[in-house]
Amino acid sequence: MASRWWRWRRGCSWKPAARSPGPGSPGRAGPLGPSAAAEVRAQVHRRKGLDLSQIPYINLVKHLTSACPNVCRISRHVQASQRAIALIAEMIHTASLVHDDVIDDASSRRGKHTVNKIWGEKKAVLAGDLILSAASIALARIGNTTVISILTQVIEDLVRGEFLQLGSKENENERFAHYLEKTFKKTASLIANSCKAVSVLGCPDPVVHEIAYQYGKNVGIAFQLIDDVLDFTSCSDQMGKPTSADLKLGLATGPVLFACQQFPEMNAMIMRRFSLPGDVDRARQYVLQSDGVQQTTYLAQQYCHEAIREISKLRPSPERDALIQLSEIVLTRDK
Amino acid sequence: MNFRQLLLHLPRYLGASGSPRRLWWSPSLDTISSVGSWRGRSSKSPAHWNQVVSEAEKIVGYPTSFMSLRCLLSDELSNIAMQVRKLVGTQHPLLTTARGLVHDSWNSLQLRGLVVLLISKAAGPSSVNTSCQNYDMVSGIYSCQRSLAEITELIHIALLVHRGIVNLNELQSSDGPLKDMQFGNKIAILSGDFLLANACNGLALLQNTKVVELLASALMDLVQGVYHENSTSKESYITDDIGISTWKEQTFLSHGALLAKSCQAAMELAKHDAEVQNMAFQYGKHMAMSHKINSDVQPFIKEKTSDSMTFNLNSAPVVLHQEFLGRDLWIKQIGESSSTEVQLSNFQQMLLSTLLSTA
Numbered sequence: 001m002a003s004r005w006w007r008w009r010r011g012c013s014w015k016p017a018a019r020s021p022g023p024g025s026p027g028r029a030g031p032l033g034p035s036a037a038a039e040v041r042a043q044v045h046r047r048k049g050l051d052l053s054q055i056p057y058i059n060l061v062k063h064l065t066s067a068c069p070n071v072c073r074i075s076r077h078v079q080a081s082q083r084a085i086a087l088i089a090e091m092i093h094t095a096s097l098v099h100d101d102v103i104d105d106a107s108s109r110r111g112k113h114t115v116n117k118i119w120g121e122k123k124a125v126l127a128g129d130l131i132l133s134a135a136s137i138a139l140a141r142i143g144n145t146t147v148i149s150i151l152t153q154v155i156e157d158l159v160r161g162e163f164l165q166l167g168s169k170e171n172e173n174e175r176f177a178h179y180l181e182k183t184f185k186k187t188a189s190l191i192a193n194s195c196k197a198v199s200v201l202g203c204p205d206p207v208v209h210e211i212a213y214q215y216g217k218n219v220g221i222a223f224q225l226i227d228d229v230l231d232f233t234s235c236s237d238q239m240g241k242p243t244s245a246d247l248k249l250g251l252a253t254g255p256v257l258f259a260c261q262q263f264p265e266m267n268a269m270i271m272r273r274f275s276l277p278g279d280v281d282r283a284r285q286y287v288l289q290s291d292g293v294q295q296t297t298y299l300a301q302q303y304c305h306e307a308i309r310e311i312s313k314l315r316p317s318p319e320r321d322a323l324i325q326l327s328e329i330v331l332t333r334d335k
Numbered sequence: 336m337n338f339r340q341l342l343l344h345l346p347r348y349l350g351a352s353g354s355p356r357r358l359w360w361s362p363s364l365d366t367i368s369s370v371g372s373w374r375g376r377s378s379k380s381p382a383h384w385n386q387v388v389s390e391a392e393k394i395v396g397y398p399t400s401f402m403s404l405r406c407l408l409s410d411e412l413s414n415i416a417m418q419v420r421k422l423v424g425t426q427h428p429l430l431t432t433a434r435g436l437v438h439d440s441w442n443s444l445q446l447r448g449l450v451v452l453l454i455s456k457a458a459g460p461s462s463v464n465t466s467c468q469n470y471d472m473v474s475g476i477y478s479c480q481r482s483l484a485e486i487t488e489l490i491h492i493a494l495l496v497h498r499g500i501v502n503l504n505e506l507q508s509s510d511g512p513l514k515d516m517q518f519g520n521k522i523a524i525l526s527g528d529f530l531l532a533n534a535c536n537g538l539a540l541l542q543n544t545k546v547v548e549l550l551a552s553a554l555m556d557l558v559q560g561v562y563h564e565n566s567t568s569k570e571s572y573i574t575d576d577i578g579i580s581t582w583k584e585q586t587f588l589s590h591g592a593l594l595a596k597s598c599q600a601a602m603e604l605a606k607h608d609a610e611v612q613n614m615a616f617q618y619g620k621h622m623a624m625s626h627k628i629n630s631d632v633q634p635f636i637k638e639k640t641s642d643s644m645t646f647n648l649n650s651a652p653v654v655l656h657q658e659f660l661g662r663d664l665w666i667k668q669i670g671e672s673s674s675t676e677v678q679l680s681n682f683q684q685m686l687l688s689t690l691l692s693t694a
Contacts, residue, residue: 099528103521105503120502121520122565129497129531129558136535136551145542152532152539159532162525163411166418 081142082198088151089194091135096158098128103162104249142201150197154190161185165251172267176257180221187227188220211310215323218307223330225300228253229293232284234334247280254299255292256283262290297331304331388449395452396474411529418522426511427519428499429526436492447491447594448484450622454615455480455601464606479541479604486537486550487597493530494557496523498564546600553596560589573669574648574657582654587620590627595620627651 100106101114102124108114116124132155139148164182195216199209231246232255246253250273252260260266263286269279287293304327311323422430456475470477500520503513510516531554538547563585577585587595598619602612631650646653648669657665 099524102500103524105517120504122500122502123562125497125500125524125527126558126562126565129494129527130555130562132531133551133555133558136538137548137555140544140548140551143544145539145544148544148547149539152535155535156532159525159528160411162528163414166414166525 079201081144081147081201084138084142085147085151085194085197085201088135088138089154089190091131091138092151092154092158093190095128095131095135098124098131100162102128104245106245144201146200147197150193150200154193157185157189161187161189172257172260175252175270179252179254179257183221183224184217187224188217191220191223192216208314211313214310215307215327218303218310219327219330222300222303222307222327225254225296225303226330226333229255229296229300230334232287232293244280244284247274247283250274254296255287257292258295259283259287259290259292262292300331304328391449391453394474395449395456395476415522415526415529418518419526422515422519422522425515425519427516427523428501429496429519429523432496432499446626447597447623448488450594450619451484451487451597451601452476452481454598454618455484455605458602458605458607458611458615461606461608461611463608466606477605479543480601482537482541483546483550483597483601483604486534487593489530489534489537490550490554490557491593493527493534494554494561496530497527498561499523541604543604545603549596549600549603553593556588556592556596560585560587560592564589573666574653576662577649577654578658579651579655582649582651583624586624586627586651591620591623594623 097109098115101109102116102121105116106114107117114124115127119127139151142148161182161184164178164185192213193216195212196209199212203209228246231243231253234243247256252270256266256270260270266283266286269276269283272279274280274283307327308324311320311327314320419429419433455477459475460472470479472478473481500523501510501516503516503520506513506516534550538550541547595616596619598615599612602615607615628651631647632652634646635652660668
């Protein structure tokens, strides 16, 4: 299944139409014409990392979820517009990663150098904007205003998620809710809404749309929780990005928040965002000593079970089984 | 001054010439009389400009204003404002941009929104397609067109903010601490993204895929245009090896596309036909291009050349001069002039006389 999907992904291409400065048909997007813009395109390809081992999970989900129409017996085939949603989701995700890497001043991503390290911050930001505009053009061309509304919500959520990350809450109880909200906005919203978008395109039943959305949301949150766990338990080679990255950025993720319940002295460190020398290492020690990692993993399992419960409401099909398998893979991945 | 004359005045004040075609005026407007009477006006002082702008704002009822955007009420924007305040005292470009947005008395930053509103009113409702009859209209402009004007401003300002990102590895000690620049970059990216996200949301609410595609492609053009701007040689002692037609293409991307496609989109929202949309596009494009060319020409027509006003070696007059002279001779001329003020003003004088003799 993965190899078939890989062949499809290789074959799929989205080419902008030829450009003319005149209006003509309104949506003529410029090809990335002159050599300068071709450089930008090269950056985009490098960012997307077209190796099988590095295919983001998001795209898998899109492909599989587009099998939702099976429920409605409308078509067994994935529509072109649904494929487009998968592409668009990937593009939005990439654009946000490019900008995030500049914001975090990151040097590596998916085992490679980041765009900002190779070409500088100015070009990185412009590259992110370009990808976003390309995604918007593709989205408009699908021609469905509901789908446009759903996916622009994602863009807004991504930005708001970044803002949530800037701030911090003093109250312990508020902190966890804040963390979950940030996790939803930054990670799960994209998956949930793109699942919903493909289901809207495939099937008119709002019950199905809600199932797709809930599946995506739960898988997304579980995915991010495991990502936060791996930041503590894995080593940099496997992850493709440096570990303890979250602590170094001053972020208090799931394991830290759970550990704080056992070691209240972490409160002060959280509030000052691990800014004093030695904070990062001490916090890491606390987390590894506590059951923070286990608790976060358990929480992720809960979300996965919820996702499976939702998707099981669809009628049996090979695609549904694949989606169930996928949410289990989310829990057991090690990078 | 009445409305038709105002729309004709605007390009003149910006240095354009020639009357726009009148074929698409709304039938409720009278034909224009004595167009020639305003050609005698040569006053282009800022005060006069302000007067033109405030009259325009009266005509459209209420202007697009950065301050009226609903995103101003959001937590994020007050968060941004708080963060930008931390940048005071640093040299990050974001501070300059922010100051310009708040204190700009020239109002040039809101030009785009105003032009979109004016053109929406000028065209009026479509006489052919009456499906918009139920849309609400204030001062002759549909609310969706007002929303579009806001979105245009949002996109423009977002890219203005993103233009201010600095490359960290090119910093010198005179730029101040690295941390300040990093922080400034972070806030600049977030603010720009926030504005773009609001623009996208606004576009989605318009429920018109053609308009979404138009504005998204305008954004893509703008990004490419800014990319070209940044790619000009860092030393800035030499003009790029381009002719004026390439310059026009690049300037269309960085300056013309947004206004052109916005004007076209405004017509689409009122369901005007392709001919009207095309005319709106051309108006927006030429308006924006003439604005850019006008500002390029300014350093060469200042009365006092001792002002030592710098000019961009990739601005229109210079590129034209290079094309007439040939690149080798031009590079030789640049090499012959040194960096002292006296010779720089001679340099400008020489350019000016060349341009005037070939005009």
